[in-house]
Structure formats: structure tokens, C-alpha cells
Amino acid sequence: MLGDSRKAQEVFNTTLREAAxxxxxxxxxxxxxWLFREARWRCLEASKTDLQPxxxxxxxxxxxxxxxxxxxxxxxAQLAIWISAAPDPQRTALALFYLDEFDxxxxxxxxxxxxxxxxxxxxxxxxxxxxxxxxxHTGAPKV
Amino acid sequence: xxxxxxxxxxxxxxxxxxxxxxxxxDRSMRAAVPREDGSDEFLNQQNFDRALAEVVxxxxxxxxxxxxxSEKDAIxxxxxxxxxxxxxxxxxxISIALLVIAGVFAFHLVGQLNDFPGSxxxxxxxxxxxxxxxxxxxxxxxxxxxxxDLFFMKHGLEHYDVPDEFxxxxxxxxxxxxxxxxxxxxxxxxxxxxxxxxxxxxxxxxKTGAVLTFPGWRYVHQEGWVGAVTEHNGVCFMAVLRGREKxxxxxxxxxKQ
Numbered sequence: 001m002l003g004d005s006r007k008a009q010e011v012f013n014t015t016l017r018e019a020a021x022x023x024x025x026x027x028x029x030x031x032x033x034w035l036f037r038e039a040r041w042r043c044l045e046a047s048k049t050d051l052q053p054x055x056x057x058x059x060x061x062x063x064x065x066x067x068x069x070x071x072x073x074x075x076x077a078q079l080a081i082w083i084s085a086a087p088d089p090q091r092t093a094l095a096l097f098y099l100d101e102f103d104x105x106x107x108x109x110x111x112x113x114x115x116x117x118x119x120x121x122x123x124x125x126x127x128x129x130x131x132x133x134x135x136x137h138t139g140a141p142k143v
Numbered sequence: 144x145x146x147x148x149x150x151x152x153x154x155x156x157x158x159x160x161x162x163x164x165x166x167x168x169d170r171s172m173r174a175a176v177p178r179e180d181g182s183d184e185f186l187n188q189q190n191f192d193r194a195l196a197e198v199v200x201x202x203x204x205x206x207x208x209x210x211x212x213s214e215k216d217a218i219x220x221x222x223x224x225x226x227x228x229x230x231x232x233x234x235x236x237i238s239i240a241l242l243v244i245a246g247v248f249a250f251h252l253v254g255q256l257n258d259f260p261g262s263x264x265x266x267x268x269x270x271x272x273x274x275x276x277x278x279x280x281x282x283x284x285x286x287x288x289x290x291x292d293l294f295f296m297k298h299g300l301e302h303y304d305v306p307d308e309f310x311x312x313x314x315x316x317x318x319x320x321x322x323x324x325x326x327x328x329x330x331x332x333x334x335x336x337x338x339x340x341x342x343x344x345x346x347x348x349x350k351t352g353a354v355l356t357f358p359g360w361r362y363v364h365q366e367g368w369v370g371a372v373t374e375h376n377g378v379c380f381m382a383v384l385r386g387r388e389k390x391x392x393x394x395x396x397x398x399k400q
Contacts (some may be wrong), residue, residue, distance in 0.1 A: 063187040068194035076201040097159075098192070098199050104159035105169055119155035126191060 002043055002084055011042045033110045036100075040092055040110060047084075060127035061134055070133040082132065086125065089113055093121035153178070157185060162192045260346035260355035261379045262363055265372050267322065268341045269365035271330070272383045275339065280316030280332050287312045287331055287340060294319065294329050294342070302376035303329050303342040308394055309382055312338070336390070341381040345374045360395050362388050371395055 002008045015038050022028045064070075083094045089111055096107045107118055156175040167173050179185040228234055283290070288310025294303040298319045312333040319329050322343070329342040346355045354377040363370045363381075370383040371391045384390055 063184075063191050065183075065187055065190075067187065068190045071191070071194035071198055074198050076198050076203070079195070079198050080202050098162075098195050099202070101162055101196065103161050103168060104156070104172070107159075115152070115155050115159070119158035123158040126188065129195075130191070 002047055004084075007046050008043075011039060011046055015039045015042055033106060036096075036102075036110045037112075044088060044092075058128045059131035059135070060124065061131040063126055063130050064134070067130055067133065070137055073137075074133075082129065086128075089117065090121040090125055093118050094125045097122060157188075160185070160189070160192075162189075162196045257362075259357045259361045259372070261343070261372065261374070262361070264322070264324075264326070264343055264346070265341075265363045265370055265379070265381050266365050268328065268343065268381060269363060269368045269370050269383060271328075272339045272341070272370075273366060273368055273385075275330065275332075277315055277332055280318045280330065282316045283314050285314050286310065287314050287333055290314065290317055290329075290331060293317075298327065298329075300327055300329060300342075302378045304375065304378070304380070305331070305340060305342075306373060306375065306380055309333075309338075309340060309380075336384050339383045341370075341379075341383065343379050343381075345377050345379045347377075362391075 002011065015035065018038060019028070019035055080099075083091060083098070085091075086094060092111045093107060093113065096102045096110060097104075102110065104115070104118060107113065108115060111118070113121075152171075153175045156172055157179050160172065160176050161167060167176060229238075283293075287305040288307075291302075291304040294300040300319065312335045315332045315334055317329065317331045319327060322328050326344050329340075331340040331342075332338075333340065347353060348355060354374075356374055360371045360373050363372060368383060368385055369388055369391055370381045371388075371394075372379055372381045374380075382391060382394065
């Protein structure tokens with residue numbers, strides 16, 4: 001979500017501390033995803049001060065049958081940075097879907113999105129990633 | 144329009160299709176995925192997602208964070224408590240429906256248990272008792288037991304006998320009339336607790352014509368009136384008063400049901 005392990009660790013610690021305080025006070029929310037929702041808001045809050053990604057039109061490509069082999073050549077850190085650079089709510093959608101492997105109902109709950117928005121974010125994310133992969137492999141970045 | 148909306152929703156669901164088939168927990172998703180399972184587009188999407196998930200799993204997690212998720216699941220599955228199950232609208236609706244069905248069944252069962260041959264006529268006569276005024280009867284002052292001769296001599300009614308339990312009661316009046324099934328009914332009014340007696344033909348088997356007998360006394364109730372019925376020699380006798388069973392009980396002897 002943040003593309004910065006130090007900040008991510010900070011958010012993680014703050015969120016857990018908050019959970020511990022609430023647990024001691026007996027105010028731990030009963031909803032199952034509140035910890036993730038809390039963490040998401042803290043991530044968004046933490047990234048507010050960062051340089052924001054420019055709102056530029058990214059290239060999109062249909063998913064190719066070779067995509068799987070292209071992805072296998074990716075460095076995990078590269079992917080993490082690519083996701084963290086996406087604008088929200090796409091960043092949240094991609095992070096929850098790929099990093100945490102939540103199902104769509106859980107993502108709708110955590111990110112407070114509509115199904116159509118989540119669907120658009122994921123589909124667009126895939127096509128943009130495919131375009132990025134194509135550009136990486138042909139060596140001519142289009143993004 | 145509706146079809147278009149459904150197609151759009153299915154497309155949206157497919158875009159969110161889980162990476163692993165184990166996560167197909169939602170019914171809408173379970174319905175949407177198999178329809179597209181064979182298509183190239185969906186196959187590419189699934190391969191893309193799986194490959195991406197594999198790379199994501201390789202993203203290093205700092206050890207101090209990793210220890211929090213070592214073996215345990217971070218999300219606790221929602222627990223089903225008895226309270227939750229009971230308050231579930233579907234369970235609640237089914238429970239109420241079952242209770243209503245059980246109630247209706249019990250009502251019919253109790254009704255049938257109280258039924259006996261002639262109970263329908265007896266209930267109709269309780270209504271007659273409620274609407275009868277003493278002036279409607281021919282004044283007769285005698286012991287109720289002696290009226291069987293009058294019924295036989297004047298109206299040709301055989302075995303219209305008042306049982307011994309009520310034979311000594313002093314009558315105020317009596318009459319004989321036909322009911323809506325053309326059955327000859329004898330009605331007697333006595334002074335004791337403004338009680339009324341009815342004598343009517345016992346119910347018969349529709350095929351054989353044999354009298355359907357029943358032992359002892361049976362109670363019937365209708366709109367605040369109670370009747371105790373017994374059968375003898377093919378004729379039913381019913382003692383009626385306004386009140387409850389316990390008001391009639393002291394007058395009855397032998398087995399009561």
C-alpha cells in the first residue's frame with residue numbers, strides 16, 4: 001500500500017497498538033475487518049504527505065496468454081512499488097486482492113467500495129500492468 | 144434492460160473472481176465463474192492473477208511483522224451463536240410457520256378427540272338452547288322421566304327416555320320439532336338451574352344403518368353453553384345449561400369423558 005517498508009512498519013505498529021488499547025478497554029469492535037479498515041486509513045493518511053502519483057493516462061493492454069511468464073520474471077519489490085504507485089481506490093483494491101487475497105465481498109467491506117468500482121479498478125489494474133509488462137519486455141517504457 | 148444489468152453484474156463479478164477456487168464462497172460468484180470457466184479471456188485473467196499472487200507471496204515481510212502472522216489466521220471467522228441463529232430472519236420465519244402449523248394441527252387433533260357420533264347435532268342444539276324462550280314450549284308440569292310416554296303416545300317417538308340421573312327433575316315445558324335434517328327433536332325445559340334436555344336420534348352408519356354408539360357421557364361446548372350427551376337405544380340425550388362442565392358434573396353418574 002505504501003511502497004515504503006519503514007512507513008508500513010510504522011502503520012502496522014500503530015494499528016496494533018490501537019487494537020491492544022481498545023482490547024484492554026473492552027472496546028474492540030466486533031466486525032471482523034475493522035483492523036484492516038483501520039490499517040488502510042492509516043496507510044492513506046501516511047501517504048498523504050508523500051509525492052502523489054501524477055494523474056496521467058496509463059497505457060492499457062488486453063491480458064496476453066504470455067502474461068504469466070512475463071510476471072514470473074518480475075521482482076516482488078517492483079510489483080509492490082507498482083501497486084503502491086497506483087491512485088486510490090485502485091491501490092487499495094489491488095493490495096487487498098493480490099497482497100492479502102481477500103475475496104470481493106471482504107474488499108467491498110474493508111474499502112467501502114461498490115462492486116462496479118472494484119471491478120473497474122481490478123480490470124484496469126490488470127490491463128495497465130500488462131501494458132507495463134509489455135513495455136518492460138520490449139524495453140520501451142510507455143508509462 | 145434487466146438482461147443488460149445482469150450481464151454487467153456478471154462481468155463485474157468475473158473481474159473480481161478469486162485467485163483460488165477455494166475462495167468461491169459467495170453464491171453469486173459461484174454462479175458466475177463456471178459459466179466463463181472455459182473462455183480464453185477468463186483463463187488468461189486467472190493465469191495472470193495466479194502468477195501475480197505467486198510473485199506477491201515472495202514480497203519480503205519484516206520479521207517483526209511476520210511473527211504476528213506466524214501460524215494464526217488474522218481474521219476470526221464470524222461465530223454463529225445460538226442467539227444469532229434464533230434471530231436470523233429465515234430461522235425466525237420458519238419457526239413461526241412451524242408453530243402455526245403445529246397449532247392448527249393440535250387444534251384439529253383436540254377437536255377430533257372430543258368428537259363423538261352425534262356431536263355435530265349436539266352443538267347445533269346448544270345454539271337452539273341459547274335462543275329458546277320458555278314461552279315457545281308447551282307448558283308441562285311433571286317429572287321429566289314421565290315424558291317418554293308423552294313423546295311415544297303423542298308423537299310416536301320410541302325410546303325418547305330421560306336417563307335416571309335427570310328423571311326426577313320437575314319440567315316447565317316441552318316441545319317436539321324437526322331440525323334442518325328433518326330429525327325429530329324433543330326439547331324439555333326443567334326448573335333446576337334452568338336446564339334444558341334434548342332427545343334426538345343417534346347417528347347411524349351411512350352404509351349399514353347401524354347406530355354408532357359411544358359409552359358414558361360426552362361434553363360439547365358452544366358459546367358459553369355446555370351439554371352432556373349420552374346414547375341409549377339409538378337415541379341421544381343431552382342435558383344443557385349455561386355454564387361450564389363442572390356445573391353439570393354433579394348430575395352425572397358413571398364414566399364421564
